[in-house]
Amino acid sequence: xxxxxxxxxxxxxxxxxxxxxxxxxxxxxxxxxxxxxxxxxxxxxxxxxxxxxxxxxxxxxxxxxxxxxxxxxxxxxxxxxxxxxxxxxxxxxxxxxxxxxxxxxxxxxxxxxxxxxxxxxxxxxxxxxxxxxxxxxxxxxxxxxxxxxxxxxxxxxxxxxxxxxxxxxxxxxxxxxxxxxxxxxxxxxxxxxxxxxxxxxxxxxxxxxxxxxxxxxxxxxxxxxxxxxxxxxxxxxxxxxxxxxxxxxxxxxxxxxxxxxxxxxxxxxxxxxxxxxxxxxxxxxxxxxxxxxxxxxxxxxxxxxxxxxxxxxxxxxxxxxxxxxxxxxxxxxxxxxxxxxxxxxxxxxxxxxxxxxxxxxxxxxxx
Numbered sequence: 001x002x003x004x005x006x007x008x009x010x011x012x013x014x015x016x017x018x019x020x021x022x023x024x025x026x027x028x029x030x031x032x033x034x035x036x037x038x039x040x041x042x043x044x045x046x047x048x049x050x051x052x053x054x055x056x057x058x059x060x061x062x063x064x065x066x067x068x069x070x071x072x073x074x075x076x077x078x079x080x081x082x083x084x085x086x087x088x089x090x091x092x093x094x095x096x097x098x099x100x101x102x103x104x105x106x107x108x109x110x111x112x113x114x115x116x117x118x119x120x121x122x123x124x125x126x127x128x129x130x131x132x133x134x135x136x137x138x139x140x141x142x143x144x145x146x147x148x149x150x151x152x153x154x155x156x157x158x159x160x161x162x163x164x165x166x167x168x169x170x171x172x173x174x175x176x177x178x179x180x181x182x183x184x185x186x187x188x189x190x191x192x193x194x195x196x197x198x199x200x201x202x203x204x205x206x207x208x209x210x211x212x213x214x215x216x217x218x219x220x221x222x223x224x225x226x227x228x229x230x231x232x233x234x235x236x237x238x239x240x241x242x243x244x245x246x247x248x249x250x251x252x253x254x255x256x257x258x259x260x261x262x263x264x265x266x267x268x269x270x271x272x273x274x275x276x277x278x279x280x281x282x283x284x285x286x287x288x289x290x291x292x293x294x295x296x297x298x299x300x301x302x303x304x305x306x307x308x309x310x311x312x313x314x315x316x317x318x319x320x321x322x323x324x325x326x327x328x329x330x331x332x333x334x335x336x337x338x339x340x341x342x343x344x345x346x347x348x349x350x351x352x353x354x355x356x357x358x359x360x361x362x363x364x365x366x367x
Contacts, residue, residue: 015108019037023195024303025302027039027299031078044262047258056251063239063243067238067239069146089150098148111217112128113127113141114127121149122169123169130218152171153168224269233300240252240255256328305319312361314338318354319353335361346360
């Protein structure tokens with residue numbers, strides 16, 4: 001079945017009905033305004049977690065898996081717990097819901113999935129092609145079925161006609177660590193960030209650069225040929241919190257540096273980092289800051305309500321930040337690109353759901 005798209009902008013029609021871009025810098029589920037979604041580079045989390053494991057020499061995949069599984073349960077519950085979607089848990093309706101799961105993974109750019117078999121209460125099998133991360137995709141699938149059938153599942157991977165196939169079956173129980181990775185939902189502040197929208201489906205017009213490849217289950221940023229994915233907005237914070245418990249605070253410099261590297265690459269790929277060597281004129285620096293910060297609400301990562309900059313530092317206030325460490329890396333990279341100096345970053349939270357990032361140059365170091 002071909003994907004139904006908006007005739008005005010090409011955005012997937014049903015996805016535009018499931019999620020909503022808000023004026024407070026967030027993307028949320030339409031039926032659950034507390035539940036956030038963010039858009040990130042598809043390979044970022046894979047790269048980040050591999051970097052942490054390599055540097056610390058300790059496995060963290062189990063933490064990431066359980067956090068993503070919990071997020072998936074919460075996402076699907078936010079739909080199926082409400083009337084009339086609750087009928088999806090009844091008898092043969094569950095097969096319709098499983099088909100919807102497969103379509104959703106394509107709309108979100110997480111993977112191409114197609115159910116091969118499904119027996120309620122006993123499990124099933126599905127083709128999984130081009131997952132943004134294979135094990136995190138497995139966690140999403142398990143969480144979806146656990147929400148649908150209200151019981152734990154486990155999985156294995158098999159090959160079938162050259163395709164990767166996930167096979168799931170009921171499990172006796174979930175791992176103990178899963179209970180420690182429950183998600184938290186900070187209260188969101190209102191906002192008035194203006195997003196020009198498509199007249200037909202209401203999604204931001206600036207997202208017209210995104211191209212959906214239905215048969216591949218991918219979303220491509222046409223401006224720089226980078227794959228993008230819609231993901232649960234609270235997974236990073238939940239995972240980082242548990243990583244700190246097991247590995248200590250030394251994980252955070254690794255997280256910040258990883259985000260700095262990705263932000264450097266993204267901004268330069270977008271051509272908004274300037275072409276001159278040395279000190280940039282004020283007008284060009286202003287353009288870099290404004291253009292880069294304006295992408296945060298588009299990606300559901302927060303609302304930049306105020307910023308001040310000079311050669312000696314950058315101060316940015318972000319309301320409803322999706323994760324302070326990842327945003328700290330972005331702010332540091334932004335200053336480094338605009339000012340041509342290596343930077344360090346600190347932040348404080350003067351009130352709930354608001355963070356002030358302060359970036360300063362590291363003396364005698366150039367980017």
